[in-house]
Amino acid sequence: MLAEPEIIARIQERGLRVTRPRRQIVRAVLSQTGPFSAEELLVRLHGNGIAAGRATVFRTLDLLVELGVLDRVHHPSGLHRYVLAGLDHGHYVVCSRCGAVADFNGCNVDDLIAAVVAQTGFRIDGHWLELFGLCAVCQNDTAANCSAAAAG
Amino acid sequence: MLAEPEIIARIQERGLRVTRPRRQIVRAVLSQTGPFSAEELLVRLHGNGIAAGRATVFRTLDLLVELGVLDRVHHPSGLHRYVLAGLDHGHYVVCSRCGAVADFNGCNVDDLIAAVVAQTGFRIDGHWLELFGLCAVCQNDTAANCSAAAAG
DNA sequence: CTATATGCAAATTCTTTGCAAATCG
DNA sequence: CGATTTGCAAAGAATTTGCATATAG
Numbered sequence: 503m504l505a506e507p508e509i510i511a512r513i514q515e516r517g518l519r520v521t522r523p524r525r526q527i528v529r530a531v532l533s534q535t536g537p538f539s540a541e542e543l544l545v546r547l548h549g550n551g552i553a554a555g556r557a558t559v560f561r562t563l564d565l566l567v568e569l570g571v572l573d574r575v576h577h578p579s580g581l582h583r584y585v586l587a588g589l590d591h592g593h594y595v596v597c598s599r600c601g602a603v604a605d606f607n608g609c610n611v612d613d614l615i616a617a618v619v620a621q622t623g624f625r626i627d628g629h630w631l632e633l634f635g636l637c638a639v640c641q642n643d644t645a646a647n648c649s650a651a652a653a654g
Numbered sequence: 655m656l657a658e659p660e661i662i663a664r665i666q667e668r669g670l671r672v673t674r675p676r677r678q679i680v681r682a683v684l685s686q687t688g689p690f691s692a693e694e695l696l697v698r699l700h701g702n703g704i705a706a707g708r709a710t711v712f713r714t715l716d717l718l719v720e721l722g723v724l725d726r727v728h729h730p731s732g733l734h735r736y737v738l739a740g741l742d743h744g745h746y747v748v749c750s751r752c753g754a755v756a757d758f759n760g761c762n763v764d765d766l767i768a769a770v771v772a773q774t775g776f777r778i779d780g781h782w783l784e785l786f787g788l789c790a791v792c793q794n795d796t797a798a799n800c801s802a803a804a805a806g
Numbered sequence: 807c808t809a810t811a812t813g814c815a816a817a818t819t820c821t822t823t824g825c826a827a828a829t830c831g
Numbered sequence: 832c833g834a835t836t837t838g839c840a841a842a843g844a845a846t847t848t849g850c851a852t853a854t855a856g
Contacts, residue, residue, distance in 0.1 A: 522812095522854085539845095622789075636777045670835085708821085
């Protein structure tokens, strides 16, 4: 996970300006402990007395994804969410129940793709992997609720 | 993957009515070879002279997800898309250029999932893997046409 | 000082909802 | 027949865009 000075440096390297809103958004993003949506970030900023506009938040979020600071993930509901990158390969599992996100390092998607290339002769330019499931917490949670629901 | 009669049966089992639009949408959905959006399905229906409304398409899509006929997945862009359920072990690659489809059975997605489970503690209930690329034919085709645009 | 970035609000895009009329069983 | 479904179009969410103004460098 990148630190603020490095991110600022990357912005400058791109020939972009280090503006006040960008600094504020970078800082707010770095303080996130889990996945968040653009709207949630905006609310948080406003709560901290930072009056950034929606558009600026969306634009800066896109910038941070491009800079490799954030990864975009999708909640089962379809909401766009963001998580700090720096986790391995950019692959995540999203809990269908509570939205918790976990990354899996050392994933062998690349091996899988190599195998597919060998089998099909296709040239693979990209891939989209989505895993559905329940995090450890929700597994227990569900087990408790399931017995009640399933008992009927 | 379920067949039409089974799906119709499931609808009836739920005490729901087997209406003409539902039949038509089920049929159209079953003929899909890859992931599709609600809008794409609507266009396809209209192209076949079936004048179903947007709302009905969305509602029926939701129903089919509930019935386990479809899985809802998310395109990287954020679009909601749908795929026939039960394809978990018959992954395929679609050629971005000519639409050729190749499947790669015996893939090691299961190994990948096992690793993810070990690493994250998540219970993985399903997965969707989509690969983008060019088939062998189009790789050559593209190489040849690169200088002289598509000669279709 | 000049070009970039901001912020607002309107525009887009995708999806859902309300309700009268059509339809299934 | 009576309750469920449909289809339309308007309502809603989420995100993007246009443009005058503020501001970084």
